[in-house]
Amino acid sequence: MSLTKRYILGLLCCIAFPLAAQExxxxxxxxxxxxxxxxxxQLTRLNMEMNQLADDVAREGRISERSLQSPYYxxxxxxxxxxxxxxxxxxxxxWEAFSASNLSFVADNDTLMEMVTHAQLLKQAIADSIxxxxxxxxxxxxxxxxxxxxxxxxxxxxxxxxxxFSMSFVQKLAPQLEKLKAQEQAQFAELQASYDKAKAAxxxxxxxxxxxxxxxxxxxxxxxxxxxxxxxxxxxxxQRIKDYIMGIAYVAIILIFIxxxxxxxxxxxxxKQAMEQQAEMLKKEHDYPTx
Numbered sequence: 001m002s003l004t005k006r007y008i009l010g011l012l013c014c015i016a017f018p019l020a021a022q023e024x025x026x027x028x029x030x031x032x033x034x035x036x037x038x039x040x041x042q043l044t045r046l047n048m049e050m051n052q053l054a055d056d057v058a059r060e061g062r063i064s065e066r067s068l069q070s071p072y073y074x075x076x077x078x079x080x081x082x083x084x085x086x087x088x089x090x091x092x093x094x095w096e097a098f099s100a101s102n103l104s105f106v107a108d109n110d111t112l113m114e115m116v117t118h119a120q121l122l123k124q125a126i127a128d129s130i131x132x133x134x135x136x137x138x139x140x141x142x143x144x145x146x147x148x149x150x151x152x153x154x155x156x157x158x159x160x161x162x163x164x165f166s167m168s169f170v171q172k173l174a175p176q177l178e179k180l181k182a183q184e185q186a187q188f189a190e191l192q193a194s195y196d197k198a199k200a201a202x203x204x205x206x207x208x209x210x211x212x213x214x215x216x217x218x219x220x221x222x223x224x225x226x227x228x229x230x231x232x233x234x235x236x237x238x239q240r241i242k243d244y245i246m247g248i249a250y251v252a253i254i255l256i257f258i259x260x261x262x263x264x265x266x267x268x269x270x271x272k273q274a275m276e277q278q279a280e281m282l283k284k285e286h287d288y289p290t291x
Contacts, residue, residue: 036109039102043115046098049091050122057084057129063136065207074144078137081130088130095123139201143208146198150191150218157225160184164232174234181230188226195219 060080067073099116106112160180167177195215202212 035105036112039106039109039112040115042098042102043112043119046091046095047115047119047122050119050126053084053087053091054122054126054129056087057126057133060084061129061133061136063205063207065210068140068207068211074137074140077140081133081137084130084133088126091123095119136205139204140208142194142197143201143205143211146194146201147211147215149194150198150215150222153191153222154218157222157229161225161229164229168232168234171234177232177234181232184226184229188223191219191222 060077063077070076103116106116164177164180164184167173167180198212198215202208
């Protein structure tokens, strides 16, 4: 009921109440009192059940890092959330039936209207809490699935890398190598999607932070192997040897340059120290005692 309608209804009640009170018989007064008491009793029972459900939702929603270590925790948590959802749905059905039968009478009673408003706010808070709990359960399931998938890739990626490396030596196998790289790219795309879900899950459930760090280390290790596989291409053995030698030569040149800079720096340091010692000696020779 909108605020405007409530104002109009309240105004009409204020106008009509004196007339109704004058015309109301003792039996009608007793009837209204009896109905009001019955509605108050129903509201009290509904509020008690909602409060109990709210407490249960809050208790079952607590998550600890230790509990997440259990492989059965997600299944248990999901079952409890489903049970809470069924209780919420049953209460919603009873609430709708109560509202349809009594709302017109409740609108004329400020005390009952206040109880109804409180119950509606509590009902919405319970619904929001259960929705949040369902989201956390779904996030933990996504994280666990990503964890299992990514942790199982070590041997698979070692095998893919060895295959790609051996194919890159044979020119005739270049098409097969490209096919292998395409398969690996599709496989890594699946891992990337699972990892993104795991990251989002860790943001929603902070208790997953430590496991998320370990999962990230695994994932980026696999990503490094994926990059190496994608860079594979046919290259003759002679060219590989030349590249290897050139790589050693580049390293040697860099080391020589570093050694040269280091030697110059050491020489400059020694020269500076010698000049400081000579200046100190000259100062002592000219520092005669005075009477």
